[in-house]
Amino acid sequence: MSKILVINGSSRENGNTEMFTSLILKDVPHQSIHLRHHTIIPIVDKRHSPEGFTPVEDDYDHIIQSVLAHDILVFATPLYWYGMSGHMKLFVDRWSQSLRDPRFDFKKEMSKKKGFVIICGGDNPSIKALPLVQQFRYIFDFVGMEWMGYVIGKGNSPGEIMQDQNAMAQAKHWNQYLQSL
């Protein structure tokens, strides 16, 4: 059975993104990481320094170890300013460091995984989240991760996502699919 990890980028508890994600993962065994509960500091780009990256004392390594131990990664992020949340971006930026990590071959490990993207936004997300979908696709392609798909939900005020009938239909579909894996 595939081991699923949900990486949640919301800055708010019980927001629309989390609600949407819960529906999609209902009765599907999985683990969750809420990035807002962890500290990840911005990457310092040392790709071109002779000494390379220096170890960073924060929660990133713990999270990336969990990522490596799972088969399916679900990236769940609110649409903040038409992109992934800062929490999520800080996390992804640090992959540059993992690419140089001598303990594992990051690209090779990631290329064995599948990824799914959940986005929830308030301002016309079915159009204005498309650049973010394209960005995630480039990210997946870079590390060779298989693209499972994405869903975009509309929700601004708390709970509003439940009114997005198109999102609900897709959540149900993906939930059935994930249960069948």
Next chain:
Amino acid sequence: MSKILVINGSSRENGNTEMFTSLILKDVPHQSIHLRHHTIIPIVDKRHSPEGFTPVEDDYDHIIQSVLAHDILVFATPLYWYGMSGHMKLFVDRWSQSLRDPRFDFKKEMSKKKGFVIICGGDNPSIKALPLVQQFRYIFDFVGMEWMGYVIGKGNSPGEIMQDQNAMAQAKHWNQYLQSL
């Protein structure tokens, strides 16, 4: 004369983005902020909390005051994982807080400004930076900021940007334009 502020999102000193930005701003009076020299913590979304946003003890307020005091904003960011850098995203995410700031009408103030975007990336940026360009456009539109344009340069290893002749031609054009303001 227009007052110009460059907001630099690089995590590395003297990288391609900064080199590119220097060419574009050569002999153009301006101020610069390097986000990596400042601490901006991830936003905690309290848009829907009755108490609203709580003051945050970091460098954001200082930076946003500087933003408000300028007429033209230049957003200069490396393309990290096909998006703006985490440093830049943390900064922009906090605009949600400024939207609720009682000291000023953030949207109204921003709508008086013009913005320009500089992106520098290593992996086929003339295509793979386009989602980021579209994201910036949505950001500008949301706050009503006038879109001056954008340039995309290619550079990975230090100084490589100088080999991108198309980027150099555009840098020269924009430099002349900015000098003429």
Next chain:
Amino acid sequence: MSKILVINGSSRENGNTEMFTSLILKDVPHQSIHLRHHTIIPIVDKRHSPEGFTPVEDDYDHIIQSVLAHDILVFATPLYWYGMSGHMKLFVDRWSQSLRDPRFDFKKEMSKKKGFVIICGGDNPSIKALPLVQQFRYIFDFVGMEWMGYVIGKGNSPGEIMQDQNAMAQAKHWNQYLQSL
């Protein structure tokens, strides 16, 4: 009750796009136009000629009169080379002529309508149809037509669309929605 017109851009009978469209419009009263049954010649751009556009002897006028007589327009097109079909493009290009047509105020008439987009493609359409979705959005915005949404289905060989469970879930949702209007 809203009067619905389906404008089908397929070049092939009973292809995936038509099958997909049938599911979405099942039991919903509507009229259909199959552009392949009509002749529309490429526009000759005379926007800047003193004499203006000259009448064209083809089926365009008949079709645009039908468009004007409906409230909801459904644009159904296969994804040909990552864009709308040539049939569909020939049709839309001629709107430039309608914009100058003295018999009606084209923009004003179109701004009273709503539009929906159905796309069916074989090569990773959930990603590679996104530029076409964005293009349709710009088209709708230009004439002020309300954006109802879009669905993207995957199908290459005949009937393959029926295997796209995510598309089927969305088709069912939109069918219920259109029935409720």
Next chain:
Amino acid sequence: MSKILVINGSSRENGNTEMFTSLILKDVPHQSIHLRHHTIIPIVDKRHSPEGFTPVEDDYDHIIQSVLAHDILVFATPLYWYGMSGHMKLFVDRWSQSLRDPRFDFKKEMSKKKGFVIICGGDNPSIKALPLVQQFRYIFDFVGMEWMGYVIGKGNSPGEIMQDQNAMAQAKHWNQYLQSL
């Protein structure tokens, strides 16, 4: 020396797209095809018919033979309704037929070529032509053609392109580059 073919999709003589293209190709040996001077009928999709595609009596074959005889293809199109012109789309759609043409291996032949894209539009093209740029990229990738780059110019009324200083700077750069080949 590389043999260059310009495929022009304008419907109007001496329009901005042609003017822009002339600047970019100045003093560069090349041949030109103006699609508006040729008849290309919409493709009839017979990919899934047992008898396959039937020969079509129009100018397509003549043009594709010319395409096959060149090394660099320049696609020059006005931005009509945020996409390539109908003339250009009719042409590209027919590539599906060439893919089944027994006289040559179309993909293999195209994969030896390089392509460049010139777009000229009136309504904010530096943003609203980006979906078309992405579409061209997918087209090039599908047939394995090397992506040389693209330029986007702004022009609506006749000659207006000459006022787009950023486009002029890029035209000059690309002209020098093409002369150096």
